[in-house]
Every structure is written in structure tokens, then in C-alpha cells.
Amino acid sequence: MxxxxxxxxxxxxxxxxxxxxxxxxxxxxxxxxxxxxxxxxxxxxxxxxxxxxxxxxxxxxxxxxxxxxxxxxxxxxxxxxxxxxxxxxxxxxxxxxxxxxxxxxxxxxxxxxxxxxxxxxxxxxxxxxxxxxxxxxxxxxxxxxxxxxxxxxxxxxxxxxxxxxxxxxxxxxxxxxxxxxxxxxxxxxxxxxxxxxxxxxxxxxxxxxxxxxxxxxxxxxxxxxxxxSSEHAFGLLERYQKQTLCFNDDIQGTGAVILSGVINAIRKVNKESNVSPRDHRIVFYGAGSAAIGVARQIQDYFQIEHQMPEEEARKLFWICDSKGLVTKDRGDKLAQHKVYYARDDNDKQYKELIDIVNYVKPTALIGLSSIPGAFNQQVLGRVAELNDQPIVFPLSNPATQAECTFEQAMEATNNKVIFASGTAFPAYTIAKTGEVRIPGQGNNMYVFPGLGLGAILAKPRYISNEMIYAGAKALADSLTPEEENQGWLYPSLARIRDVSAIVAAAVYAEACKEGLAQTTHDLDNEALVRYVSSQMWSPNTEAYGTKIPVHEIHSRI
Missing domain, CATH: 3.40.50.10380 (Malic enzyme, N-terminal domain)
Incomplete structure (x- = not known):
């Protein structure tokens, strides 16, 4: 042979x-x-x-x-x-x-x-x-x-x-x-x-x-x-989003994956420290396309899940750029994408991050600035003084650009931090107890593959904001009981294909719900997840492996 x-x-x-x-x-x-x-x-x-x-x-x-x-x-x-x-x-x-x-x-x-x-x-x-x-x-x-x-x-x-x-x-x-x-x-x-x-x-x-x-x-x-670039990223998304099948990963993908981690962080501090979702104050250090995209996605969560009016939800966010807190009366011309979050309730201008932290008293600090070390010991220590469980997300990539490391965040907050980064950091061992903490990683890989696969299968006329939100919410809900008990914000990467199937199914279902899908289904969520999984290519087979037509799924379950 x-x-x-x-x-x-x-x-x-x-x-x-x-x-x-x-x-x-x-x-x-x-x-x-x-x-x-x-x-x-x-x-x-x-x-x-x-x-x-x-x-x-x-x-x-x-x-x-x-x-x-x-x-x-x-x-x-x-x-x-x-x-x-x-x-x-x-x-x-x-x-x-x-x-x-x-x-x-x-x-x-x-x-x-x-x-x-x-x-x-x-x-x-x-x-x-x-x-x-x-x-x-x-x-x-x-x-x-x-x-x-x-x-x-x-x-x-x-x-x-x-x-x-x-x-x-x-x-x-x-x-x-x-x-x-x-x-x-x-x-x-x-x-x-x-x-x-x-x-x-x-x-x-x-x-x-x-x-x-x-x-x-x-x-x-x-x-x-x-x-x-930030200006062009928003311009292209506005230009094409409803005209063709597309999305921007830096704005929508980053927003979705961080939203998912924030949802689980908010759930955690609500359960363990009794902090109401409505009481959060979120400071963004960095005001590019990714930062504003993340903020808008998180704002959607407060509006949808907690029925907050748009204006009330918008007021939970303070955005900082290289000149300090973004305000309407700062005296410079703001880039268009920053205008929505520009504050008009400030008593003066704040430039340094530590001064902004003292003014806002944030429950969460999110970094998308590409300024390494921006979350220094003073800033992290102050956030820890203000909160029993401070939420700190230094999201800039690569690791050399991160606002702080997991080790720095743990040591400066006396091990209280709820942490997720944009790049991988090693685990941290608490010296006194020997407990090993695993840092969360807000990796876009948790969202965009499932989002893309869901769109490929559903063939929607365009990808709506609601579809992005559905994918983020599905990711947040994908944690296993074991992962929740360990305090994780994101699932194990070892389960990435299972997680992507869950995200893709949510995107597919939302596309059908909105009437945007050109291929539709009548499957419940479990059956739809199985169908999505059946469409995944594997190197162990010549083609798609166990590819199953959607109309045959009912008989296989």
C-alpha cells in the first residue's frame, strides 16, 4: 500500500x-x-x-x-x-x-x-x-x-x-x-x-x-x-459595521473579553464584599480605541443587566489620557472618541494618576495606556486602602508595556487584588501561607475565535453590538464550578474549544433572534453548542472531522 x-x-x-x-x-x-x-x-x-x-x-x-x-x-x-x-x-x-x-x-x-x-x-x-x-x-x-x-x-x-x-x-x-x-x-x-x-x-x-x-x-x-490607529479604528467601524460582515477586535473583541472578566469580578466583590454593581467607580488609564471600546461594553452591562439609565451608567467611568483626566473644560480639543466620557463634574484638572485615584476613589483600575509601571506601588496601595477587593486590570500588551505585573499588584495590595492582565504573568505564591494564586488573563482569544465562528456559521448581514454582548456574557457564564471556587475570572485555556463553542452558539442565537442570520436554526442552546462543535476543523482528520448538518443534530443528541 x-x-x-x-x-x-x-x-x-x-x-x-x-x-x-x-x-x-x-x-x-x-x-x-x-x-x-x-x-x-x-x-x-x-x-x-x-x-x-x-x-x-x-x-x-x-x-x-x-x-x-x-x-x-x-x-x-x-x-x-x-x-x-x-x-x-x-x-x-x-x-x-x-x-x-x-x-x-x-x-x-x-x-x-x-x-x-x-x-x-x-x-x-x-x-x-x-x-x-x-x-x-x-x-x-x-x-x-x-x-x-x-x-x-x-x-x-x-x-x-x-x-x-x-x-x-x-x-x-x-x-x-x-x-x-x-x-x-x-x-x-x-x-x-x-x-x-x-x-x-x-x-x-x-x-x-x-x-x-x-x-x-x-x-x-x-x-x-x-x-x-485609534481614530481610524473607530472611523472604519462606523463606516462598515452595518454595511458588511466585519468587526474590530481592538474595540469590540477587547471590550467583550474585558467585559466578561469585569462581570465575574463584579459578581465576586458583590458576593464576598457586598459591593453593589451600582456603587462601582471605574478609572481607565488610557483613552485609545481599545479603552473606549472596553468602557462602552462594560457600560452596556450596567444598562442591560442592572437596568441603569444610560446617563447614570456613563457616570461610572473616568477616562484618563496622557494629559490627565478627560474633562470638557480641560482647554484642549478632545479627539472625537473621547468626548462621550469627558467629565463635566470635576472641581479642577487632575493630571497625575495618584491624584485622580484620590479624587475618584475607584473600585476598579483598568490600564490600556502602554505605559509600563504606571500602576506603581503608591497607586496600587491607595486603591487597596479604598477597597477590600480592588479590581486591577493592567491590559497593555506585550508584557513589557503592562501597567504592572501580577507580583507587583499582589505585594502592593497585601494580596487583596482581583487581577486580570492583557498578557500572561506567572502565578504568585503568598509567602506566609504558601497559597498559590493564578492571575487572570483578559486574552482576546477567549472571544474573537468564537465570535468569528458564530458569524461564519450564521452568516448575518452584519455583526451587531448585541451579538458582541451576547458573546461576552456567554464567556462570563462559561466558568465551571471548580473555576469559580478558585476565584478565576476566565476559564482555563485548556478548554478553549469548548468555550469558543459556547461563545459561537450565543452569537449564532443572537443573530437569529435579531433576524440578521441568513442561516437559521430551531435548536435549544445545548444542541446549538453541539452543532457548533461539530463544525470545527481538526488536524487529526482530513477535512472537518465530525461535521454534521444542522438538520441532523436533533437525532444525534
Whole structure:
């Protein structure tokens, strides 16, 4: 049998005789991976493996996700993006593209260029989802131009690992519009356009052309916007949200995953410290697109779950930027996305965070500033003086940009903190008792894969805010009793596919409820979760594994 296969494929005499299982191949690859000295070397090794053996690559990613996720995404992807032009020649096998590179000058041939992208030459390409960035705000690292391609690639790998999207139906895109990073433009190895970014009119015209071309070639394509500058992120979401199937992960995905953690934190302090949800005061340190997106999502929770009027719910938030507390009478022109939360009840202007903490007396401190150490011992200690269980979420990525570490938060608050970060931190052992505390991680991976899969299956005309909220609420409710008893805010990443199925089912159900879905169901929640799970791709099978048509689900339960 094997001899015949070799003859058919023209491989006779071109490889050793042994035929190995996928499991044996995985163990060999892991041995090589673990020998690499730096995380960047591991990133390059895995990128090469992805281009030569995609099933083996995803076998490793899915089976060893907690080890591999920090390599293929945060924090290592930040380093990979900084070095992308230097490592690019070594990331893929010859002739295997790692993504689709477009520029504003490609307008006449955009559709042809999109059709020309075929990552698997022997198979027709029909993507279900694209992640697109212009590289203008990569994590907390700023404008990296074309080097930002590592972000779409990494996000789509997490779609496969977390929600079972078929890797052969994913499309990473970088829209190269130049860069305002002069250091990159002067770098002899930089691979992108060496020109400043265009005006807003030219920018939106370029994105319009790309969006039109993408939907001309692939009408049902789900598009995820990722790591665009704050102003453009909001502008693009407003422009396209109800016109096409898309969402912005930095605004909506980050908002949803942090909302989920905040919901569980609020439940915890309500139960254990008797703090009413209506009594919270939430300070945001950072006022970019992600911060405002998170605030709006949390505000929805207070309005929906606790029946608070919009104005009352809005007053629970104090937003701080580089100039201090955002107020209407500060004397500077506020960016449009900050205006909604600008305070008009301040007695004076407050610039320093410790002064803002003393003024507001917050119950929760959320950081999206990319300023490492902003939550210093003084700030954390004061928040701990004000609260029996202070909620502290330093969410900036990568770890080098985080406002504080878990260790710092534990020590400064006398171990009272309820903590979640945007990047992984190690566990902390309380010296006096030997108790080990596990920090929460508000990783977007908990939400966007399930959100995307739910949209792929339901095919809604657009993704509504209610669908995003439904996904966040489902994530909050997905904790097992054991996880709740341990005080966790998020479920174990080891359960990510189960969690993604729960999130996807909630998104699917909400799309149907709103009449937006183009494929509908008559299943209860348990049956719908099982249906979603049945659609997930697995590297252990040739295609979708146990894929079951929705009309057959009832007979399988």
C-alpha cells in the first residue's frame, strides 16, 4: 500500500522507508522547538513548520496551546513584528506566501491580486475569514507599517486553534500605506513602502477600494479589523459595521473579553464584599480605541443587566489620557472618541494618576495606556486602602508595556487584588501561607475565535453590538464550578474549544433572534453548542472531522 502511494506521488527512493504517525512527528518537532534558545527562534521555527506541514503545525498548536500561544501570539509576536523585515526571508518555504500584501497603488489590479493569493496551490482557495491591518498601531509598539503582518497571521492561527476554523480558509492581509515611523523608513532592510502615511481622504479611499475588491471576489467573507490607529479604528467601524460582515477586535473583541472578566469580578466583590454593581467607580488609564471600546461594553452591562439609565451608567467611568483626566473644560480639543466620557463634574484638572485615584476613589483600575509601571506601588496601595477587593486590570500588551505585573499588584495590595492582565504573568505564591494564586488573563482569544465562528456559521448581514454582548456574557457564564471556587475570572485555556463553542452558539442565537442570520436554526442552546462543535476543523482528520448538518443534530443528541 505505502509503496503504491510513493510510486503514485513520484517519491520512490526520495525519502526513508519508515511511515510515521502524526503523534510521532509532533514529538520530534517539539523536541526541536524546545531546543531553541530564544522565543523569536521558536517563532521562526514554527513559521517554517506552518509553511511545510500545516497539519503537524496545528496538531502542535492545538495539543500544546498553553505552551505555543505565547510564541505565535503575545508576547513573542510583538518581537516578531519589530524584527519582521529581518526575519521575513526565513519564515516560509519558497513559493509559499505568508499573507496578502496590498498597497494603495494596486487599485486597478486589486481583484486579480486577491484571486492570485493561493496559499495551497493544489487546492482552490475560498476563505471564510480575513484579518486585515495597516500596521499603524501594533500592540503597544506603535506604527510598524508592513512589519505588522505578524498580527493578522497570528490572529488567524488562534482562530484555527481556538475555534476550529479551517486554516485553508483563512486570509491574512496587510494594507501597506507607508509608515510615519522614520526609523523604519530609513532602515535598509525594511520591506514596506518608504513614504509617510496618506491623508484621511486618501486613507479611506484606499480602504474602500480594498473592501470593495475583497467582497467582489469573496462576497461572504468575514473581515476582522486589527491594530489600526485609534481614530481610524473607530472611523472604519462606523463606516462598515452595518454595511458588511466585519468587526474590530481592538474595540469590540477587547471590550467583550474585558467585559466578561469585569462581570465575574463584579459578581465576586458583590458576593464576598457586598459591593453593589451600582456603587462601582471605574478609572481607565488610557483613552485609545481599545479603552473606549472596553468602557462602552462594560457600560452596556450596567444598562442591560442592572437596568441603569444610560446617563447614570456613563457616570461610572473616568477616562484618563496622557494629559490627565478627560474633562470638557480641560482647554484642549478632545479627539472625537473621547468626548462621550469627558467629565463635566470635576472641581479642577487632575493630571497625575495618584491624584485622580484620590479624587475618584475607584473600585476598579483598568490600564490600556502602554505605559509600563504606571500602576506603581503608591497607586496600587491607595486603591487597596479604598477597597477590600480592588479590581486591577493592567491590559497593555506585550508584557513589557503592562501597567504592572501580577507580583507587583499582589505585594502592593497585601494580596487583596482581583487581577486580570492583557498578557500572561506567572502565578504568585503568598509567602506566609504558601497559597498559590493564578492571575487572570483578559486574552482576546477567549472571544474573537468564537465570535468569528458564530458569524461564519450564521452568516448575518452584519455583526451587531448585541451579538458582541451576547458573546461576552456567554464567556462570563462559561466558568465551571471548580473555576469559580478558585476565584478565576476566565476559564482555563485548556478548554478553549469548548468555550469558543459556547461563545459561537450565543452569537449564532443572537443573530437569529435579531433576524440578521441568513442561516437559521430551531435548536435549544445545548444542541446549538453541539452543532457548533461539530463544525470545527481538526488536524487529526482530513477535512472537518465530525461535521454534521444542522438538520441532523436533533437525532444525534
Amino acid at each position: 505505502e509503496t503504491q502511494k510513493r510510486e503514485t506521488l513520484g517519491l520512490t527512493g526520495l525519502a526513508p522507508v519508515r511511515v510515521e504517525t502524526l503523534e510521532i512527528q509532533k514529538r520530534r518537532a517539539l523536541r526541536h522547538l524546545r531546543c531553541k534558545e530564544s522565543m523569536l527562534e521558536k517563532y521562526v521555527f514554527l513559521a517554517q513548520l506552518r509553511s511545510t506541514n500545516i497539519r503537524l503545525f496545528y496538531k502542535i498548536v492545538i495539543d500544546e496551546l498553553q505552551e505555543i500561544a505565547p510564541i505565535i501570539y503575545t508576547p513573542t509576536v510583538g518581537t516578531a513584528c519589530l524584527e519582521y523585515s529581518n526575519i521575513y526571508p526565513f519564515l516560509a518555504a519558497p513559493g509559499v506566501p505568508d499573507g496578502l500584501y496590498l498597497t494603495k497603488g494596486d487599485v486597478p489590479t486589486l481583484c486579480d491580486m486577491i484571486r492570485n493569493y493561493r496559499p495551497f496551490a493544489a487546492e482552490p482557495f475560498s476563505p471564510q475569514i480575513a484579518v486585515i491591518s495597516d500596521g499603524s498601531r501594533i500592540l503597544g509598539l506603535g506604527d510598524l507599517g508592513v512589519n505588522g503582518m505578524g498580527i493578522p497571521i497570528g490572529k488567524l492561527q488562534l482562530y484555527v486553534a481556538g475555534a476550529g476554523v479551517d486554516p485553508r480558509r483563512t486570509l491574512p492581509i496587510i494594507l501597506d500605506l507607508g509608515t510615519n515611523n522614520e526609523k523604519l523608513r530609513e532602515d535598509e532592510f525594511y520591506l514596506g513602502l518608504r513614504e509617510p502615511r496618506p491623508s484621511d481622504d486618501q486613507f479611506y479611499a484606499a480602504v474602500d477600494n480594498v473592501m470593495k475588491a475583497l467582497h467582489t471576489v469573496y462576497p461572504d467573507l468575514l473581515i476582522q479589523f486589527e491594530d489600526w
